[in-house]
Amino acid sequence: MRVLEFEIRSGGTVRIDLGKCESCESKACVKICNTPGMGEILELKDGVPSLKPTLDEVKRGACTEDLACELECELHGNKAIVITLPLPQLDEYLRDLTETPTYLRGR
Ligand code: SF4
Numbered sequence: 001m002r003v004l005e006f007e008i009r010s011g012g013t014v015r016i017d018l019g020k021c022e023s024c025e026s027k028a029c030v031k032i033c034n035t036p037g038m039g040e041i042l043e044l045k046d047g048v049p050s051l052k053p054t055l056d057e058v059k060r061g062a063c064t065e066d067l068a069c070e071l072e073c074e075l076h077g078n079k080a081i082v083i084t085l086p087l088p089q090l091d092e093y094l095r096d097l098t099e100t101p102t103y104l105r106g107r
Contacts, residue, residue, distance in 0.1 A: 004049060009061045012085035014069075020080035021048040028076035029069035039064040 002018035016029075030049055033042040041062050042049045053062040070081040 002048075004051070006051065006055055006063075007059045008063045008065055009059060010065060010085055012065070012083060014063070015082045015084070016049055017080040018048045020078040024078045024080070026072075026076040028072035029081060032068045032072045035068075038066055038068060042069065 004016040004018055005013060007013055027044060030042045030044050034040050041052055041058060043052050067083060070083045073081045
């Protein structure tokens, strides 16, 4: 399986299943990433997405984490991108929801 996976500044990861990209006609992720104001870190190489900056540059913030590539791939591509972001406050909130009785919430 060919995969492009890289770490991003928040501590999350972006994982692209390049096997799905070969047959993708839209290459929508590359188009949206290179829209002015976006991260502009993806380019096409041998017909699949590739990183323009180094892995270290991406991890230090070249990727703006706008999540547009994942959304565009979901809507117009082959659903090849999975972005994982650490959300400790959400985890804490969900844990609180399950541990706090309903009648005490919002007090
Ligand atoms: S839109 Fe999705 S399937 Fe198409 S090239 Fe980009 S990551 Fe691959």
